[in-house]
Amino acid sequence: MTDLYSTPHRRFPAPSLRVAASPGIDEAEATVVLALRPDATPAVCQEAIAAARRENAGLRAIVFDTDTTTAPSTSPLAxxxxxxxxxxxxxLEYEVQRVESDLAEQVLDLATQHAALLIVMAAKRRSPVVKLLLxxxxxxxILEAECPVLLVK
Known part of the structure; x- marks a missing residue:
């Protein structure tokens, strides 16, 4: 008997998170992960590019709009x-992904899946109260990563 209630049925395949990629990214031996907000300073991207060059690594980036755990983190494809x-x-060898529902989980999964050497993230200054609430x-x-994390403002 088919269980129609507890098993979700997908009528359409889930769209890929990958928006852009270089042809050789899947053969890259090392990886640097970048989590980038569109309103971040150019220093964030520059640090990630410098780290990828220094380590001779591919750069896998996720573009997001917010970094709170309560708000959806969507980003325009542009x-x-x-x-x-x-x-x-x-x-560089690169991959750019749109963000899914949980930015932190996506960054950690990407870093684990590709044995990242470094995670570079755009950080936004918030008060301790806002961090506690949101x-x-x-x-x-930072708490869960298995590799170094560089926060750039």
Missing amino acids: ECTRLGAALAEAG GSSAQQV
Whole structure:
């Protein structure tokens, strides 16, 4: 007998999170993960590119709008495409993903899946009270990451 209530049925396949990628990213031996807000300073992207070059690694980026654990973190595809063009111009192997529902989980999964050497994140200054009430994806990544995390403002 088929259980129609507890098993979700997908009528359409889930869309890929990958928005842009270089042809050789899946063969990259090392990885740097970048979590980037569109309103972050250029220093965030520059630090990630410098780390990828220093380690001779591919750069896997996730573009997000917010870093609270309570708000949905959506990002416009245009920002993802723009970052992909900048990484291609930098001459790196790269992948740019749109964010799913949980930024911290996605960053940690990406870092674990590709044995990341470093995670670079855009950080936003918040008061301790706001962090307590809303939470922070950056805090969760720092606590659970198995590799170094560099927060750039």
